Amino acid sequence: MDEEYEVIVLGTGLKECILSGLLSVDGVKVLHMDRNDYYGGESTSLNLNQLWKKFRGEEKAPEHLGASRDYNVDMMPKFMMGNGKLVRTLIHTDVTKYLSFKAVDGSYVFVKGKVQKVPATPMEALKSSLMGIFEKRRAGKFFSFVQEYDEKDPKTHDGMDLTRVTTKELIAKYGLDGNTIDFIGHAVALHTNDQHLDQPAFDTVMRMKLYAESLARFQGTSPYIYPLYGLGELPQAFARLSAVYGGTYMLNKPECKVEFDEGGKVIGVTSEGETAKCKKIVCDPSYLPNKVRKIGRVARAIAIMSHPIPNTNDSHSVQVIIPQKQLARKSDMYVFCCSYSHNVAPKGKFIAFVSTDAETDNPQTELKPGTDLLGPVDEIFFDMYDRYEPVNEPELDNCFISTSYDATTHFETTVADVLNMYTLITGKQLDLSVDLSAASAAEE
Amino acid sequence: MASRRRVLLKVIILGDSGVGKTSLMNQFVNRKFSNQYKATIGADFLTKEVQIDDRIFTLQIWDTAGQERFQSLGVAFYRGADCCVLVNDVNVMKSFENLNNWREEFLIQASPSDPENFPFVVLGNKTDVDGGKSRVVTEKKAKSWCASKGNIPYFETSAKDGVNVDAAFECIAKNALKNEPEEEVYLPDTIDVAGARQQRSTGCEC
Numbered sequence: 001m002d003e004e005y006e007v008i009v010l011g012t013g014l015k016e017c018i019l020s021g022l023l024s025v026d027g028v029k030v031l032h033m034d035r036n037d038y039y040g041g042e043s044t045s046l047n048l049n050q051l052w053k054k055f056r057g058e059e060k061a062p063e064h065l066g067a068s069r070d071y072n073v074d075m076m077p078k079f080m081m082g083n084g085k086l087v088r089t090l091i092h093t094d095v096t097k098y099l100s101f102k103a104v105d106g107s108y109v110f111v112k113g114k115v116q117k118v119p120a121t122p123m124e125a126l127k128s129s130l131m132g133i134f135e136k137r138r139a140g141k142f143f144s145f146v147q148e149y150d151e152k153d154p155k156t157h158d159g160m161d162l163t164r165v166t167t168k169e170l171i172a173k174y175g176l177d178g179n180t181i182d183f184i185g186h187a188v189a190l191h192t193n194d195q196h197l198d199q200p201a202f203d204t205v206m207r208m209k210l211y212a213e214s215l216a217r218f219q220g221t222s223p224y225i226y227p228l229y230g231l232g233e234l235p236q237a238f239a240r241l242s243a244v245y246g247g248t249y250m251l252n253k254p255e256c257k258v259e260f261d262e263g264g265k266v267i268g269v270t271s272e273g274e275t276a277k278c279k280k281i282v283c284d285p286s287y288l289p290n291k292v293r294k295i296g297r298v299a300r301a302i303a304i305m306s307h308p309i310p311n312t313n314d315s316h317s318v319q320v321i322i323p324q325k326q327l328a329r330k331s332d333m334y335v336f337c338c339s340y341s342h343n344v345a346p347k348g349k350f351i352a353f354v355s356t357d358a359e360t361d362n363p364q365t366e367l368k369p370g371t372d373l374l375g376p377v378d379e380i381f382f383d384m385y386d387r388y389e390p391v392n393e394p395e396l397d398n399c400f401i402s403t404s405y406d407a408t409t410h411f412e413t414t415v416a417d418v419l420n421m422y423t424l425i426t427g428k429q430l431d432l433s434v435d436l437s438a439a440s441a442a443e444e
Numbered sequence: 445m446a447s448r449r450r451v452l453l454k455v456i457i458l459g460d461s462g463v464g465k466t467s468l469m470n471q472f473v474n475r476k477f478s479n480q481y482k483a484t485i486g487a488d489f490l491t492k493e494v495q496i497d498d499r500i501f502t503l504q505i506w507d508t509a510g511q512e513r514f515q516s517l518g519v520a521f522y523r524g525a526d527c528c529v530l531v532n533d534v535n536v537m538k539s540f541e542n543l544n545n546w547r548e549e550f551l552i553q554a555s556p557s558d559p560e561n562f563p564f565v566v567l568g569n570k571t572d573v574d575g576g577k578s579r580v581v582t583e584k585k586a587k588s589w590c591a592s593k594g595n596i597p598y599f600e601t602s603a604k605d606g607v608n609v610d611a612a613f614e615c616i617a618k619n620a621l622k623n624e625p626e627e628e629v630y631l632p633d634t635i636d637v638a639g640a641r642q643q644r645s646t647g648c649e650c
Contacts, residue, residue, distance in 0.1 A: 069555040096638040236518040243509035249516035
């Protein structure tokens with residue numbers, strides 16, 4: 001150490017690694033440190049022994065569960081939307097060459113007391129019991145409107161200004177019923193609660209279009225993709241990008257202490273008696289706890305199972321969204337499952353997660369509607385963690401702190417935070433409008 | 445000449461900073477050498493097709509990208525390696541002594557299913573420096589260590605002069621191939637994220 005860098009990044013969570021990669025590619029001199037001896041921070045994937053140590057306080061897991069190294073259990077379970085911001089970031093940086101992906105088998109929603117597939121084709125929509133026959137006609141007109149909608153072409157607006165008309169008003173125009181509104185708002189537009197109904201409809205329509213585009217992107221049965229070996233691959237891939245472009249990596253650096261001058265501006269980081277100087281700090285909330293505030297908690301269950309989630313057509317990877325209204329809650333509940341088919345567990349094993357914004361102090365009781373959907377489990381762990389957002393002013397102290405990951409099972413909010421931070425740090429906008437047909441094929 | 449099944453062999457190169465890992469890779473793949481030392485920037489992985497007997501294989505050689513300097517390689521770097529190359533500088537005793545650490549680190553991170561027989565190859569590099577006058581690691585000493593670790597093949601190389609580089613990588617490729625499983629391993633169908641063409645948008649239709 002004892003060197004000068006432009007930016008020091010603390011914590012190797014996905015957000016911090018994406019930023020480290022982007023900055024290094026820009027020619028910024030980056031030092032990236034983490035107190036742990038592994039990549040990923042809060043968004044890492046753990047092997048079985050690491051999982052046991054974290055949740056059971058024991059060094060070794062039972063042998064009947066299989067080899068520890070065959071497990072890659074995500075601590076931040078999310079799927080990637082096929083046409084979403086994270087995929088675009090991966091393509092933009094060419095980080096896809098370090099990774100392999102597989103389509104997610106199913107996208108489901110819990111409505112009317114049942115786990116039901118979100119229709120992926122017109123045929124599925126016709127068969128689906130999500131909607132009655134007259135409702136299907138009304139919903140079909142609504143879907144056609146969304147599909148045709150082009151922000152720049154007033155002819156597609158059907159006489160409405162979506163930046164003023166609310167989602168509720170738009171839906172009323174098409175006469176959709178409550179269950180349809182739930183499934184569209186939560187399982188297609190992926191809103192986390194019902195507040196969107198009173199907001200301008202533009203955001204919801206764009207989200208629905210993203211869902212449809214992601215569905216079409218890989219011609220799959222769901223709009224989601226997921227990396228082999230789990231999400232812990234993503235921070236490592238972006239970290240490698242940073243290193244290839246000159247970023248310096250130091251894992252296992254305890255007590256990274258951020259130093260400030262008399263004016264409160266950051267000047268460097270001290271660890272193990274050595275200080276590295278810098279102009280800017282990028283970090284996750286845990287490295288600057290005095291500059292963040294708590295904005296909520298996430299409750300999560302992690303289960304090891306020997307079967308797919310029931311009623312998902314034997315899907316090896318699946319998302320089930322339980323809209324808040326179905327549970328009389330304030331936020332949605334998310335069920336996420338992946339398995340040996342994604343190399344995150346030994347053959348025959350499945351890993352399931354249930355997550356939600358916590359509204360009580362008891363994750364086990366609170367998550368019951370989700371864990372009940374899982375069927376028998378071999379092992380289950382419960383967790384609760386706080387979420388933080390920064391309250392500092394980066395122009396004053398040059399500290400850029402990421403917001404904690406939310407409970408959703410997709411990455412759109414994660415990458416939005418990264419892109420916003422990138423602009424704050426560099427003053428530049430990242431152009432992610434990748435010409436997908438021109439992107440070169442990944443080497444492999 | 446055409447291969448029945450194109451096989452990709454992953455080879456990783458480990459060793460202390462400055463021993464010449466990147467130069468060895470560039471010499472083998474690109475026939476290039478640079479005297480300007482810089483802790484690795486810009487090196488990633490390179491591929492080269494090699495022929496063994498009458499089959500062609502793709503060797504995918506992974507450099508550390510400089511992440512080894514402060515022991516910060518991730519588990520993803522090690523995963524799926526078919527052969528591990530350990531490099532030391534014959535003019536720096538410390539780099540030879542650290543080979544043991546690198547080998548053990550590999551076995552921990554990669555967790556091969558048969559650790560006793562996993563193929564390593566050791567390269568004693570920079571034999572060209574000062575015409576050999578500053579050499580401190582003797583061939584005998586290196587071979588003795590290799591023998592004690594399961595008869596690891598040993599080559600003395602000069603990335604600068606190209607001495608023994610091809611022979612070393614030929615051995616590496618053959619050993620990597622031996623490590624490739626005979627039976628078909630479970631390989632999930634993956635999708636090509638970067639190459640897929642934009643499809644026409646179709647929503648849920650009724």
